[in-house]
Amino acid sequence: MTPPAVPQFDTSIWGGAVMNATTGLPVPATIAIRDGLIAGVFSADHRVEATATIDARGLLVTAGLIDLHAHVFRQSTDLAVDADRIGVDQGVTTIVDAGSTGAVDFADFRAHVIEPAATRVYSFINISDTGLTAGRTELSRMEDVGTPALHRLLGQEAHRSIRGIKARMSASVVGANGIEPLRVARRFASEFSLPVMVHVGTEPPVYADVLDLLVEGDVVSHAFHGKRGGLFGGGSRIDPAALRARDRGVLFDVGHGSASFSFETLERALVAGFAPDLASTDLHTENVDGPVHSLVTTLNKLLAVGLPLDLVLGYATANAAAVLGESATLGSVQIGKVADISLLHVGDGSAELTDSQGATRRAGLTLAARGAIRAGVLQRQGAIL
Template identity: 45%
Template sequence: MGDKVVLRNVKTVNGHAVDIVIAFGKIVEITRAGEASGSEIRDCTGLYVSSGWIDMHVHAFPEFEPYGDEIDEIGVKQGVTTILDAGSCGADRIGELRGNAERARTRLLAFLNISHIGLERVDELSRLEWIDVEKALQACRDHKDFIVGLKARISRSVVQRSGIEPLRLARVLSYETHLPIMVHIGSAPPMIEEVLELMENKDIITHYLNGKPNNLFDSQGDPLPELLAALNRGVHLDVGHGTASFSFKVAEYARKAGIRPDTISTDIYRANRLKGPVYSLANVLTKFLYLGYSLEEVIYAVTEKAANWLNRPELGRIQAGDEANLTLFELKSGKITLTDSEGEERIADQYIEPRGAFVNGTFTEC
């Protein structure tokens, strides 16, 4: 993309109208609306721009069922420029995932499943011998610029009789690799209090708004003391909507208690993309608008906040000299039915619709 492309009269989430000039895959100039010149003018009146959306929890290894999908189907085609595969692969197949990433338009990073078999099975932590520390360490050495953390799914159906021990082993591996852990929470055992006790600064609780009995809020909707203690230690809250892990009721408890998401993510894969209740990152963001969060808060959670967790601040800003890493989207008026993981429906009167994304110097229309 050598010619100067001007995104004319596009609006930032704080309401400022600007022109953004892109050449050779980089942002070369940002001016007031109507002032930039270039060889191609794209009228973006009515559109918002942000730095490229980052989805912190996806499953992008299509070879695995049920938790798999094509990278670009859940990436740039949905306006998402960076996705983080949340533990689809362990040490056995992380190299294949990286190979797939190199052929995709979407930027892909990964959490390494602490089980070397990954999601080849959905009870991947039920046998402790599947947690091969040496294999995991070697994978982290071989793919150190690709792996951003470790993933441990700590819920009853995954760990079975292994209980809390997989998370203890993940903690040891975290110390050896200096990588944080993303912890999937769900049904007990283990009890959520045991899980929280082992979490430290920069670790991620994903599915924090799930509606299962073993969740982070008591029967009155108040946050558990162990959750508050974990947040004080710097533990990060991620939505990870998924098929079974987002409840409007719990999300309302959380907002009332001031327990806000650090990052908003989908836990998307083929089935919940095509048949719901996830559909897309935009659909999940719309749910947070419905819950009363501002557009700035919602977009911040998938741009700057996510980029800062990754220690990649350039992915969360729009600045001349940086790579053109942008998402264009519209905030549309109209009734839309939103469904949570419990089957509960809410009617919203506005929704976010992605229109395109720039990543790696290439524009993809949504």
Template identity: 40%
Template sequence: MYDLIVGNGRVLDPATGRDGPADIGITDGRIAAVSDGIAPAQGDAFLDAAGLTVTPGLIDVHVHIYEGVTHYGVFPDEDVLASGVTTALDAGSAGAATFAGLRRYLIDVSDLRLFALLNISAMGMLDEAVGELEDIRWADPTRAIAVCEQHRDVILGIKVRLTRNLAGENAGPALRNAREAADAVGLPVMVHPQAAAILLEEILGELKAGDLVTHCFHGMAGGVLDGAGNVHRCVREAVDRGVTFDIGHGKGSFDFEVAERALAQGLIPDTISSDLHVHNINGPVFDLATTLSKFLLLGYEPAEALRRCTVTPAAVLGMAGEIGTLAVGAHADLTVFEIVEGGHQFEDSGGRQRTGDLRFVPRQVVKAGRAMAAVARGYPTG
């Protein structure tokens, strides 16, 4: 007997290579069986996924949680989990001075499996009026190291945002302080690099294997393409060193033209993430499923796009085999999608429109074996 059976669906799991009809038996919050022909009567509960596609629960390595403290925060369960994301990484909403609250009031009490990057700025991302690194005194590695050590089970790296309106002329020292803190605790750095006071070459020069560059297809100054539209040599070298390139769509950081040119030259992002926050949840981001769907119109096969929202981010979070897969023994985190065909309108951060044939629309989400209806945001389908 299983606690829950998700049956009759198409199971699509890039981690195991499975793509076809199968039933999933879940016991004690773990996947206990994946095969065809598990009878509904074998479970205490049955979720009928006929006509739907069952995938590992999506993993979003760039979201912003911390409503009421930062001006970006969305709600972990209502906005993230309900949209089909079962594990997320808060990308620097909190710093050393504000992290304890993020943990106590959100990470520890949410159904969403939530980890965080600690902002090298002790204030985190409090307010629009003053950038968090305009005064370099906020970027104190000693304070960041102490908080990382205190919360090692949930802090997975250091975040630093270098854009001029956030860091002023302090991009160089802020990045070096982030590097120092990360190295001291053996964690990676995630850099938000666009429109900084220093060149991309200098930024990437500080990064090594396991570090992340988010917003990698932004259309602002300091992007991955040179003036002629070719991928910068320093970007290729960073890829070769094992730096992870992450999408981090956001309100201002995903450009269809940059994506098309970069992809055509073989610069393939490792992870597809949303950078979901209050300023983009009503468009153009909506949710991770919508960002995923944009990669289908850019030419990705569904399994290849899905890989970048499941198995690859699971490895980034140090949880390969535990999440981001439907293998037997993994956490029973699943997203059940309707893949809707037809001409869907999508918009990037600059208001450019593209039409896609397929869209992943979340219908159900299962977290730790518990099923709930998903909320589908985005432009109406059909």
């Protein structure tokens, strides 16, 4: 008796329309997965033999969505939400915790968040040893900033679990230290070839002083906030420091948050030709029930102001993967890449969407999460049935 033939692939995803940010239009296709990698992308009528099949009929199939700025260190900060609640449960395969943890708590973060999560989790480590675990004034004590403990940790974890350095440059965070914590962050980032993510908020430090310290690949989060100062500097023109930074390759991230995303600021920026590069959420306990809700909701807000779907998907896939140093492995549906996939439903928008200022827009097109596949494994079967 001959044994039954072993299927060529572990899993196939069929019936959906596959879309990469770079190619623009969704194309009906079947994705074949083997050993956690995308092993084939076939035309929809091609018969693929696989051990398991995921039915994606009626869905958009994209590279796994990446949220570059959220807070998921539940064990040690009151701000944090569960990584899987805002991750795979919401169609997001990768989350970066942006600065919740510093060097002191990193081992706990790894044990309690990174390892057990179904979602892929990375850290942008706080340049302060305490991160957000000891109040929200972490850069007001220079003795905690850029310590030998952080240096040792980066020696072990840079480009592994740690993919960047976070510095929150707001008056309430830095106290009397001005931009000095950012100088230290940039020095550490240079030594370990990592990007810096800065939070920009209420001045001081002066917006231009912050941006002028950033280099190619660094990220300005909360870039489209509606507070005083920032992108428009209180005037009608884009701050020259932002234009200079963009010319150098500094990236501008939505970083929605409770108080940091304004439809009006973004619309003014678009009129001035200054679109975002990235679209993270800054999700935490105080905004997960509104106004932020999820990464997909944040993307819907960008669609609502008229940004095209391919560009918006690119913010949370290919562009975000590049920041993580994972362009070769994540960020697009391509043979040889890791099989991190998001399954999304595309509907006609009728929902009213709200920014951090309470302003609303109506979506013309809305995405809704239907499933997340991490390294070839469907994480929430129920979500797509």
